[in-house]
Amino acid sequence: MGIEFGVLKREELSDxxxxxxRAYEYYEYFLNFFPDLGLRHKVIRSVLYGTWRAVMQKSHFLTVKIDGKIVGLAVLEDPHYKRPSDLQFLLHGWWNVYFSAGIKRVNAWVNMDETAGTPCHDYQHNGENIWYCSSLTVDPPFQGKGVGTQLVAFMEEYIREHGGKQLTLFTNSEKNLAFYKNRKFEVFDKRDIAIRDGLKMKSWSVKKTL
Incomplete structure (x- = not known):
């Protein structure tokens, strides 16, 4: 089984x-807002395509491949990252997110994402050489086999090589939180975020000095 690490090519975006x-299909981040499976499928694909097309030239996309197949992905924002405008997101496909799920529900999800990400973004902007990981996924058939651990190690090495000193990210999953804690990430913010019908979702922000 040959494993290799690298940077995503544009023609590999669909993969x-x-x-x-597949990794996000049952993740609380999407599940709590889009409980219907069919709708959730449409939303996840539309969000990923619309977002990643918009930030392809602004973010760092790192991959893990096994036998030539992408099985892990990390998306990073360096300290100089500038968020595309709302119009740019819409033009790159976000209009399809709203078309699929409706303005009210999508805006509620966007507000959740902004609330969950605020501690990390504030921490990044108030320090020097701090990177933010906006997404880290491993294909489900390859989870629990050390791929995630190797991807994190590659991500940390990549950041150090580009002058980064710290890494921050958030998760809404206790399982993911345990994964990061086992890799020496430190929780610096924990909050409950209102989702719908009086329900709340936990969000943990973590950081690590590299």
Missing amino acids: AVELSF
Whole structure:
């Protein structure tokens, strides 16, 4: 089994979206807002395509391949990252997110994402040489086999080589939180985020000095 690490090529974007789609299918981040499976499928694909097309030239997309197939992906924002405009997101496919799920529900999800990401973004902008990981996924058939651990190690090495000193990210999953804690990430913010019908979702922000 040959394993290799690298940077995503534009022509590989569809493969990256599909593996991340499978990884996110039952993730609380999407599940709590889009409980219907069919709708959730449409939303996840549309969000990933629309977002990653918009940030392809602004973010760093790192891959793990086994026997030539992408099985893991990390998306990073360096300290100089500038978010595309709302119009740019819409033009790159986000209009399809709203078309699929409706403005009210999608805006509620966007508000959740902004609330969950605020501690990391504030921490990044108030320090020097801090990178943010906006997405880290491993294809489900390859989870629990050390791929995620190797991807994190490659990601940390890549950041150090590009002058980064720290890494931050958030998760809404206790299982994922345990994964990051086992790799020496430190929780610096924990909050409950309102989702729907009086329900709340937990969000943990973590950081690591590299």
